[in-house]
Amino acid sequence: MCGIAGIIYRNGGGEHRVGADMTAMLQAMKHRGPDSTGYALYRTASDGYVMHVKLAESNGYQEFDLAERLNRQRADIESRMKASGAAISSIDSTTSQHAMTVAFGFDGDLKQLADYIEDVRDTEVLSLGRSLEIIKDLGDADTVAADYKLGSFIGTHAIGHARMATESDVDIANAHPYWAYPFPDVAVVHNGQLTNYHQWRRRLERAGHRFQSECDSEIIAVYLAERMAQGDSLEDSMRRSLGELDGVFTYLCVTEDALGVAKDELGAKPLVLYESDEIVALASEEIAIRRVVDREIETYDPYEGAVMVWTR
Amino acid sequence: MTATYDARGLVELDGTIPRVSEIDGERAVMEARELSTRKINAELRWLLYERGVKDVTILNPSARHSLGVGILTRSRITFEGSLGYFGCGLIDGPEVRINGRVGWSVAENMMSGVVVIESNAGSLAGAALRGGDLVVKGQVGARTGIDQKGGTIIVMGSAGSMTGFMMQRGRQIILGDVGHGLGDSMYDGTLYVGGKVASLGIDCVEGEWTDADTELIERKFRIYGLGEPPELKKFVCGKKLYNYDSLEPSERKLVL
Numbered sequence: 001m002c003g004i005a006g007i008i009y010r011n012g013g014g015e016h017r018v019g020a021d022m023t024a025m026l027q028a029m030k031h032r033g034p035d036s037t038g039y040a041l042y043r044t045a046s047d048g049y050v051m052h053v054k055l056a057e058s059n060g061y062q063e064f065d066l067a068e069r070l071n072r073q074r075a076d077i078e079s080r081m082k083a084s085g086a087a088i089s090s091i092d093s094t095t096s097q098h099a100m101t102v103a104f105g106f107d108g109d110l111k112q113l114a115d116y117i118e119d120v121r122d123t124e125v126l127s128l129g130r131s132l133e134i135i136k137d138l139g140d141a142d143t144v145a146a147d148y149k150l151g152s153f154i155g156t157h158a159i160g161h162a163r164m165a166t167e168s169d170v171d172i173a174n175a176h177p178y179w180a181y182p183f184p185d186v187a188v189v190h191n192g193q194l195t196n197y198h199q200w201r202r203r204l205e206r207a208g209h210r211f212q213s214e215c216d217s218e219i220i221a222v223y224l225a226e227r228m229a230q231g232d233s234l235e236d237s238m239r240r241s242l243g244e245l246d247g248v249f250t251y252l253c254v255t256e257d258a259l260g261v262a263k264d265e266l267g268a269k270p271l272v273l274y275e276s277d278e279i280v281a282l283a284s285e286e287i288a289i290r291r292v293v294d295r296e297i298e299t300y301d302p303y304e305g306a307v308m309v310w311t312r
Numbered sequence: 313m314t315a316t317y318d319a320r321g322l323v324e325l326d327g328t329i330p331r332v333s334e335i336d337g338e339r340a341v342m343e344a345r346e347l348s349t350r351k352i353n354a355e356l357r358w359l360l361y362e363r364g365v366k367d368v369t370i371l372n373p374s375a376r377h378s379l380g381v382g383i384l385t386r387s388r389i390t391f392e393g394s395l396g397y398f399g400c401g402l403i404d405g406p407e408v409r410i411n412g413r414v415g416w417s418v419a420e421n422m423m424s425g426v427v428v429i430e431s432n433a434g435s436l437a438g439a440a441l442r443g444g445d446l447v448v449k450g451q452v453g454a455r456t457g458i459d460q461k462g463g464t465i466i467v468m469g470s471a472g473s474m475t476g477f478m479m480q481r482g483r484q485i486i487l488g489d490v491g492h493g494l495g496d497s498m499y500d501g502t503l504y505v506g507g508k509v510a511s512l513g514i515d516c517v518e519g520e521w522t523d524a525d526t527e528l529i530e531r532k533f534r535i536y537g538l539g540e541p542p543e544l545k546k547f548v549c550g551k552k553l554y555n556y557d558s559l560e561p562s563e564r565k566l567v568l
Contacts, residue, residue, distance in 0.1 A: 034320050267454035267472055286375040286415055287396050296393050299413055300432045301453040304473050
């Protein structure tokens with residue numbers, strides 16, 4: 001099942017309580033997926049980069065020296081970043097023991113840096129960008145928002161995902177959103193099932209892309225990354241995906257300044273859309289939108305095969 | 313069976329009737345803003361079945377799911393606002409007006425009665441409809457009237473793909489455009505379309521217009537005050553795919 005949601009504010013500036021709004025939307029759709037919750041949140045782009053790293057699974061095997069291992073990983077990541085020429089401005093690992101957030105300045109090759117960090121055992125780069133931050137963990141939206149202090153996140157737009165696992169494990173690796181590695185500031189959430197996953201995975205692996213999970217949805221992020229690497233725009237890539245990805249899907253994709261949605265040609269997965277001068281809000285169910293727009297509103301379901309993109 | 317324990321926080325355990333509606337003879341007004349889904353439905357059933365109320369207005373349904381389901385008595389129910397999924401499913405008798413939008417599967421399996429929606433509806437509107445009239449004044453999503461077995465669905469706007477999918481009986485009148493696969497795998501019943509048809513589904517063919525069609529359309533438009541009916545095209549089953557008879561079990565007994 002899964003619940004997906006997206007919100008983009010149109011009334012200028014970057015001062016919106018996007019963390020709290022997205023939490024309210026996802027919590028309203030808890031019944032669609034209580035396994036894990038994920039966020040891709042955007043703040044106004046800064047000069048430096050922010051990187052979210054997963055050091056271990058929160059429900060994985062807990063060896064007796066886990067704390068020591070996590071500390072070794074942190075130190076290793078820090079030294080590798082310095083060796084790559086990154087100027088680290090802050091490291092925050094207080095929110096969660098198995099996660100790490102690094103703010104840094106960098107002008108080298110981002111893919112090379114991300115590859116080097118992921119080479120540290122058990123490490124996964126969840127997101128990397130000037131404005132994007134991906135946070136995902138087990139539990140419902142209120143739990144994850146409290147663990148990662150998202151209630152105070154001020155930003156410009158976001159997508160989120162409440163997961164009911166159908167095709168792969170309940171853990172952070174298989175939770176959404178997926179970052180379109182190595183494209184900074186691009187992320188995807190998906191509701192549905194892709195049936196030509198293995199075909200695309202083999203194809204994309206041959207093209208040099210890396211996969212961090214067994215989740216079919218990861219294909220969409222990597223697929224879009226590949227199309228954009230070939231020079232397509234986000235909208236063109238999404239349009240093309242309708243013909244090339246099989247199965248049932250509604251997915252949301254975000255970049256630094258845009259929010260897009262694509263629906264498969266059967267219209268098998270729901271999406272409700274609300275557009276006004278102030279915001280555009282989309283969700284699997286209207287009840288989620290009503291948590292941020294608390295009045296009677298005019299909404300509709302976009303039709304099958306729809307590809308729509310809004311910019312800030 | 314009533315749930316008494318809920319590990320994941322997904323079940324409403326408290327099913328007591330709130331008894332908060334303002335009742336005035338056979339009419340009642342329910343303020344639903346602070347009530348949970350289960351309490352709204354419990355209150356509605358209490359009003360209709362135990363207090364003898366015939367006309368209920370529900371304020372602030374706030375797009376919640378599964379409201380007004382399973383009502384099996386003649387009554388008038390008005391929702392002042394939008395509903396979520398599965399609104400007014402499994403009903404037999406009521407006249408429902410929804411002054412807002414509805415999500416997926418509105419009036420699913422309605423046996424008799426009327427559901428009028430002032431705005432848009434999601435996919436699967438009137439799924440497995442058995443009888444009664446479902447009127448949507450806005451647009452509808454995909455698979456409208458999937459598995460429809462009776463009754464009439466009227467849509468003033470456009471409809472998505474696979475409209476009338478696996479339809480077995482009944483009628484649909486769509487004034488706007490329809491998506492791909494109209495009437496795919498339909499067994500029987502009639503589809504009327506005013507706008508463009510993106511493509512016909514398997515075994516759906518254009519039908520011959522008769523006076524009975526004109527009479528039906530004019531009557532339904534008169535009942536719901538929808539104005540002058542536009543020119544429509546009729547689509548029926550080509551009957552190349554199946555060999556079933558279209559009788560209900562009770563009818564078959566009479567014939568044989």
